[in-house]
Amino acid sequence: MSIPTWAQLLYLVGAVAFILALKGLSGPKTARAGNLIGAAAAVLACTIPFFYIDEMKHVPLILVAIAVGSAGGFVGARRVQMTQMPQMVALFNGVGGGAAALVALLELHEITADGGSDVETFVLVATAFTILVGSVSFAGSIITFAKLQELMTSRPVVFPGLPVVFGGSLIAAVALSIVLVRDPSMGVGVVLALVGLAVGILLVLPVGGADVPIVISLLNAFTGLTVAGGGYVLDNTLLLVAGTLVGASGTFLTLLMAGAMGRSVANILFGALKGGSTLGAGEASDRPVKSAGPEDVAIMLNYAERVIIVPGYGLAVAQAQHTLRELVDVLSAKGVEVDYAIHPVAGRMPGHMNVLLAEAQVPYEQLIEMDDINDEFKDADVVLVVGANDVVNPAARNTPSAPIYGMPILNADQAKQCVFLKRSMRPGFAGIENELLFEPNTTLLFGDAKDTLGKVLTATKAL
Amino acid sequence: MNEGVVWLTIFILSVFVGIEVISKVSSTLHTPLMSGANAIHGVILLGAIIVTGSTDNNVALVVGLIAIVLAAVNMVGGFVVTDRMLQMFTRKKTPKAPSNAGGSA
Numbered sequence: 001m002s003i004p005t006w007a008q009l010l011y012l013v014g015a016v017a018f019i020l021a022l023k024g025l026s027g028p029k030t031a032r033a034g035n036l037i038g039a040a041a042a043v044l045a046c047t048i049p050f051f052y053i054d055e056m057k058h059v060p061l062i063l064v065a066i067a068v069g070s071a072g073g074f075v076g077a078r079r080v081q082m083t084q085m086p087q088m089v090a091l092f093n094g095v096g097g098g099a100a101a102l103v104a105l106l107e108l109h110e111i112t113a114d115g116g117s118d119v120e121t122f123v124l125v126a127t128a129f130t131i132l133v134g135s136v137s138f139a140g141s142i143i144t145f146a147k148l149q150e151l152m153t154s155r156p157v158v159f160p161g162l163p164v165v166f167g168g169s170l171i172a173a174v175a176l177s178i179v180l181v182r183d184p185s186m187g188v189g190v191v192l193a194l195v196g197l198a199v200g201i202l203l204v205l206p207v208g209g210a211d212v213p214i215v216i217s218l219l220n221a222f223t224g225l226t227v228a229g230g231g232y233v234l235d236n237t238l239l240l241v242a243g244t245l246v247g248a249s250g251t252f253l254t255l256l257m258a259g260a261m262g263r264s265v266a267n268i269l270f271g272a273l274k275g276g277s278t279l280g281a282g283e284a285s286d287r288p289v290k291s292a293g294p295e296d297v298a299i300m301l302n303y304a305e306r307v308i309i310v311p312g313y314g315l316a317v318a319q320a321q322h323t324l325r326e327l328v329d330v331l332s333a334k335g336v337e338v339d340y341a342i343h344p345v346a347g348r349m350p351g352h353m354n355v356l357l358a359e360a361q362v363p364y365e366q367l368i369e370m371d372d373i374n375d376e377f378k379d380a381d382v383v384l385v386v387g388a389n390d391v392v393n394p395a396a397r398n399t400p401s402a403p404i405y406g407m408p409i410l411n412a413d414q415a416k417q418c419v420f421l422k423r424s425m426r427p428g429f430a431g432i433e434n435e436l437l438f439e440p441n442t443t444l445l446f447g448d449a450k451d452t453l454g455k456v457l458t459a460t461k462a463l
Numbered sequence: 464m465n466e467g468v469v470w471l472t473i474f475i476l477s478v479f480v481g482i483e484v485i486s487k488v489s490s491t492l493h494t495p496l497m498s499g500a501n502a503i504h505g506v507i508l509l510g511a512i513i514v515t516g517s518t519d520n521n522v523a524l525v526v527g528l529i530a531i532v533l534a535a536v537n538m539v540g541g542f543v544v545t546d547r548m549l550q551m552f553t554r555k556k557t558p559k560a561p562s563n564a565g566g567s568a
Contacts, residue, residue, distance in 0.1 A: 245503070
């Protein structure tokens with residue numbers, strides 16, 4: 001089946017629209033427009049085949065399937081809490097990878113039904129690649145979803161012999177791909193998909209919770225490449241360009257994110273396999289800490305000249321952003337200089353915290369990025385850490401064996417006073433003890449963030 | 464010109480374009496950008512429609528319909544969730560949000 005010229009030209013228009021969409025998404029003013037351009041292009045592109053394929057079969061069923069998927073995606077995307085958005089992105093990415101793998105399997109079915117003798121080797125290579133990497137992306141994304149949703153432990157899962165099993169699956173995957181290219185058959189294709197699922201699971205299991213966003217970004221790039229492979233198999237330039245764009249920009253974005261955390265991608269993926277990140281969380285938990293009541297914290301804040309707030313994921317989980325903003329408003333009215341220090345990976349993903357605070361209408365100017373505020377911590381009278389932990393953990397500077405070692409952190413330890421609002425002594429998402437909690441100038445205020453912030457707010461107003 | 468080379472050319476050029484267009488992104492936009500790119504690869508829906516529309520085999524039809532559902536979830540959900548994230552940045556100050564004053568203690 002050949003594609004008519006007008007349809008090919010429309011595919012080209014779609015490809016250009018996707019480039020403009022990515023371009024728009026990388027600037028704050030144009031981001032929303034970019035996303036809408038991408039959405040419009042994708043929707044219109046999907047209508048094109050209905051017009052040029054004359055004997056398209058099963059049209060009603062196809063339309064029903066589109067409606068079901070669209071409704072599911074729409075409702076999921078509207079309903080999801082902003083705090084759970086990272087796992088939603090992981091899930092969307094996973095199903096996309098799964099769809100690409102299924103498309104390649106179906107194409108393989110066509111090829112084998114035709115006898116498969118006159119098929120170009122390149123097409124078979126692309127088919128094998130799409131089946132394999134699509135399955136990896138699907139299984140890997142489901143595991144990241146389970147980790148972020150806390151359906152399973154967020155700590156690295158390592159078992160003896162994991163590197164051997166992982167290496168074995170990789171070799172099996174490559175071997176099966178070669179067999180598939182030399183002698184295409186459905187059986188080999190299905191086994192290849194199953195091995196791909198195993199590789200995906202084994203790839204993500206050893207990754208610690210705090211690094212999961214990087215892995216989502218990497219799997220996103222993988223899915224992009226599988227879509228590109230699918231485009232080659234189906235002779236479709238739009239799929240090829242769109243998938244390649246996402247694969248390339250996704251890979252680059254993964255490197256940027258890893259850079260923001262001071263990590264290498266290889267270290268994130270395979271660090272736990274080398275051991276060293278299995279730090280015990282239990283050892284220091286019974287050491288003495290200094291805790292205080294909401295009134296004490298209110299007094300500290302009220303008589304400070306400069307307060308820096310370090311918001312973390314716990315703030316958002318407790319839905320305390322609005323209460324925090326109110327507290328900041330009261331303090332500002334009393335002449336206290338207050339800013340928010342935003343770590344690049346605060347929340348669960350880079351930029352996640354900005355989204356969560358913007359939702360609570362915190363003015364954009366009060367959100368100061370790490371590099372711009374890190375020198376001001378030493379002049380701050382009080383640093384208020386709300387629901388954050390790893391981003392102020394000095395272990396990132398001092399403990400080479402810690403999994404977060406090398407990640408740039410906020411210099412909260414340099415402030416005159418440091419107040420932690422915490423639910424419990426439970427360690428942060430990276431699962432490691434925070435030495436800062438035991439420093440003499442650190443005060444802890446235990447309780448649900450929204451609850452305790454409300455009490456601090458009431459006490460501050462009364463002063 | 465060899466057709467394989469044409470495809471390779473498109474692929475290589477797209478790699479460079481993909482990197483170039485996002486090279487200046489600020490870390491604030493990393494998450495929405497990832498999510499938007501995620502939605503774009505949902506266009507595999509197009510491929511799923513084409514293969515499903517040309518099959519005569521019942522098993523293949525079912526697999527194809529599953530692929531369509533999954534791809535549609537990826538595409539529609541991806542763009543909608545990205546828009547929700549970006550709304551947070553652009554929204555002008557709306558009338559004060561209902562913040563239940565003073566905590567619930």
